[in-house]
Amino acid sequence: MSKTMAATATAVAVVEKEQQSPRVKKEKSPILFSRPQALSDKVTNYCPGCTHGIIQRLVAETIDELGIVGSTVGVCPVGCSVTAYEFYSCDMAQAAHGRAPAVATGLKRAHPENTIFTYQGDGDLASIGMAETIHAATRGEKITLIFINNAIYGMTGGQMAPTSLPGQVTQTSPYGRDVATAGYPIRVCELLSTLDGVALAQRVTVNNPKNVRAAKRAIKKAFTYQVEGLGFTIVEVLATCPTNWGMSAPQSFTWLEENMIPYYPLGVYKDIKAEQAVDKAAQARDDA
């Protein structure tokens, strides 16, 4: 045991002793917050201010609440989240860059009764893996894509992503993304919403508690639609990357609010159940 660890252990012992002291009234309180079952006890390796941790927790809470940890398989391809296979307690696959929807397709076809999700970044999903994404969507592959859009390649050190904003300075767009030569960012949910195989395409973010709760609802809806066999589901989460954006954590949230949300409006782009409900209501009105 190192000196630091020994010191920490002593400090913990002191705290525990104080908590057990007779002067403190001991009351059993209900557990309000704990690690979801679907997460392992591994410590994540994400940077301060990065939102991967929040989003992965929301996915884990969803798996817990649906009671499907034993029948869920996750796929994490290349990117900062590549080691997410260590953070979940369900079965996990690591996949080649961009290929998660194809790997997920294989997993789903092998076991249609299982719930399969991918956890992909913007370079992975919208650049090198765009073909896999679009075709899984148009096939109506019954899988759920959790799409982390932070407008940059994180793991490789901050290169321009397909979702980097016009003018955004990155390692490979040092003068700002020039749309004349580098083209425009891709709005993935809008793009996929035109495809018949898509049951849900929704964009959320996790910049404040209200939006975190909305993101959770979207993720849970996506998983539920998959369990119900409705089709392909994708939840795009606008995320921060303070390290590669060159900002403090608070600055990065401000940047997300002021730049990303206007370019990538939050909302539901396709929701097969909502559409069916509207149809039904219209039909009912006509019938009346």
Added chain:
Amino acid sequence: MGEKVLMKGNEALAEAAIRAGCRHFFGYPITPQTELAAYMSRRMPKVGGTYLQAESEIAAINMVYGCSAGGKRAMTSSSSPGVSLKGEGISYMIGADLPGLIINIQRGGPGLGGIQPSQADYWMATRATGHGDGHVIVFAPSTVQEMADSVALAFELGDRYRTPVMVLADGLLGQMMEPVELPEPLSLEDLPARPWAIDGHRGQRKSNNVNSLYLVAQELEDAIQARFDRYEQIKATEQRFEGFMTEDADVVLVAYGAASRIARSAVGKARKLGIKVGLIRPITLWPFPVDAIEAAVDQAKAFLVTEFSMGQMVDDVRLVVNGRRPVSFFAHTGGIVQTPDEVVEALKRVAAGETINLVPRHGKLTGDL
């Protein structure tokens, strides 16, 4: 064994796969493997299986990765340019120790090349199916019967050694019809268990990971070495070949696949001319039948390798012979197939003590490389 039927090589590969318990086929259209995918699209729905035409060769091999990781026997088929694209996925399968069948019905390359038979993917199959240290087991059938048999064996060895397996044929074998006795279908319940599969732990076991990433260099080295230990086992037990009239041969021909059929005809013709010729036909290209070549070195005065390429397998023969005997080479490439008479002409020169390295230009048996 089951009934005997007349089938195209490509179709025999497909039917044999279904009978070996494969219920998942992922592919992308390309000539000359076409009949295989078409057969699967007809048959798979009838046996409760999946035929999925993927958006690309890359997606197809990654679907095989996912399906195999999920615990099922899965396969894809393609032809040379398509197999180049699959290289990435094959490398990941090697790295994640996943079985899976890849069929390559070779055509001429490089680039778009041509659509006639070729054996120019030998290096790709045996040396570099993708990036990194690693191999796949490679079968090189020479008859429609052997195509069917090699598929069954490919699935069996893939499970036993947890490795992708390739069946390397060519357009000639794929398109050719021959009688074939198909194996009895395996019951899906009898397939080997895959306790490592990521099929949902159901709360009954610890979670499984299928992964090829090792960020700690020592862990990666350990994993690769463990895999290469398995490769040694494969090399020791899975070398397959057929020897034909080698016992008294002064010249040993070495040829595989469709080229070996031509070589066999040439052996008969040359024997009638009084040349003592034999044939070693590798059935596995990796592991290469090193022991068979080694066993022939003492008797043979010379070796002659014939392929449909500019000379790829000849490297492996030279590695074994290691300068102890001359190794000659005679071939066509780009979709041209040598005739038995051409091979006999080459044999005559080698039997007379000449060492040749010859790919005839415009059919003329002159001009060494």
